[in-house]
Amino acid sequence: MHEQSGAGRGEQQKPVRTRRLPRAVSSMLAVAGIVAATAVVSAAPASAAVSCSGAITYDDTISGVGELTIYYNSTNGGTNSACFYHQGAARGVAAPTYVQAYRCVETSGEGQPCTIDRSSGPDLGNYAYYAGPRGVTGTANRCVAAVGYIDWDGYRHVIKSGRQGC
16 A cells, blocks of 8 residues: 555645755754653652651661661651662662562561551662662651662672661
């Protein structure tokens, strides 16, 4: 099947005239479009803002190559964030690194397993210094938990916090 243009069969087609924009103008329009698209995609609600800072409520290291830290601040009804840092020989070397934070149903029982009520999205990447922050809000008077790992020297070094900050 062939596509036909606007002219009918047997009719002579009129040449289509196009107008070309100067390169500088088309380049500026392309850059403006990319900037506008990036601004829309990267916009996030203020309640989702988390950081690797605040009061430390949990901190543990594993095998001298990784450290899981959970932070707390009182914004948004309590916000906990988790970061998994490279330590020792792994510091500054890109390796698969993961972290995720959870809000628990429980309000007590530090160190025990968490019944997950809400979860941050995971952060998994080939990082040289740390994964995260990943956080959950509405954690005042609730336990939280986090999991983090680094794949290093042929092993996955995992830290599971259990319930914390109860």
